[in-house]
Amino acid sequence: MKEVQIKPAWTFCDERGRQLEPQLFNLLRGVHEFGKLTAAAKQVGISYRHAWNLLNKWTDFFGAELVILQKGKGAWLSPLGEKLLWAEQRVSARLEPQLKNLASELNLEIRKTLEENNPVIRIHASHGYAVALLPEHNDGFQIDLQYMSAVDALASLGRGQCDIAGFHLPVKHLSEALFHTYSQFIKKDHYQVIRFITRQQGLIVAAGNPLGIKGFQDLIREDVTFINREKGSGSRALLDELLCRSAISPEQINGFNAEEFTHSAIAAYVAAGMADTGFGVEAAAARFGLDFIPVEQENYLLVCHQDFLQGLAMERFQAMLAHADFIAAIEALPGYRAEGCGDVIDIDTLWASSDRQASKVV
Structure with missing residues (x-):
């Protein structure tokens, strides 16, 4: 059965007019859940390289890291990454x-x-x-x-x-x-x-x-x-x-x-x-x-x-x-x-x- 589904969408815009339509909330959620970028990328259905490039793109946009990677210790969300993830969760929960x-x-x-x-x-x-x-x-x-x-x-x-x-x-x-x-x-x-x-x-x-x-x-x-x-x-x-x-x-x-x-x-x-x-x-x-x-x-x-x-x-x-x-x-x-x-x-x-x-x- 074909059905309409309505979900909130995010668009970020900086002072120079650059816009990014975020595709990374699922990636941030995966990092939060698994503590590894490889596992997060697999869950989202993208390659590790693509996930890495996506994070670099967003880091450049915000001027701050969203995910902290450390060899041998996995990955975890930065304070900014956590704020973005929970903001998205709050908006979805409130508007549902x-x-x-x-x-x-x-x-x-x-x-x-x-x-x-x-x-x-x-x-x-x-x-x-x-x-x-x-x-x-x-x-x-x-x-x-x-x-x-x-x-x-x-x-x-x-x-x-x-x-x-x-x-x-x-x-x-x-x-x-x-x-x-x-x-x-x-x-x-x-x-x-x-x-x-x-x-x-x-x-x-x-x-x-x-x-x-x-x-x-x-x-x-x-x-x-x-x-x-x-x-x-x-x-x-x-x-x-x-x-x-x-x-x-x-x-x-x-x-x-x-x-x-x-x-x-x-x-x-x-x-x-x-x-x-x-x-x-x-x-x-x-x-x-x-x-x-x-x-x-x-x-x-x-x-x-x-x-x-x-x-x-x-x-x-x-x-x-x-x-x-x-x-x-x-x-x-x-x-x-x-x-x-x-x-x-x-x-x-x-x-x-x-x-x-x-x-x-x-």
Whole structure:
């Protein structure tokens, strides 16, 4: 199937008007991963000579080395090389939801033009690694996937702007405030909830955890800088609740007001050394080679109208969720489990499964 993919592209321009369109981010990533220019060049699919010439070209452009080579000791990124690599990672992580939303819209319009008549399922959901797998496994139907906050997704479902909404709930520590927010959208007589995945949330820290961070109490240390998720995200709501239960005020945390918009962006921020820790899923930490301190499990759930559950499109969708290939793809994500994926669950059971307590917004 031919699909539109949209990715950010970089162009550098100096004061003399010289421009370079970078082809070396993959090379820098390979050097960072393997510690050898030969292995990095092989991964990128270019010769060692070409890789060497590429690095020399960029060194001349910037007037500084990007990779340091030492005979018998391999290769490693210079401070400039590290900054470039992590800048590219941060940009990709931050823009990923918006670019995928646009790509999904364009692909749907192209398929309509090509008269592909498979049913379309409109999914509005909080961004995540498991949700991103859905368009890769659909068979016999099309997916129009739009990323947005859980509250916005549930509101879209109520307005009839989507067929399925995705949201996530902590397994144990569900605040009364979050329960009230979600329950006003999910009415028992009108909707059905479907199991999707369970994922691990926690503190993302630098490789080797050099500051010895063990939990939330370490966030109030003067030598620890934090990077937060944006207000309105489910991860931010969970973090606020956990901090409240730990009797920790946001004012005690250095960097609490600095925000990023995806789990990947949080991990990229920490990997770049711009913060010592952030709150996110284990899969994001693994993607960037970082350490992870588990804190809370979340159930990521899907909700739809009862009538839609009985249709052909939903029948095919649930079959995809239960398929061995899709389950294997979920289980390959660090910290993710797909137990009961596709099963319909009772809404009263859903609310009863979490330990709720009244809490103020922190």
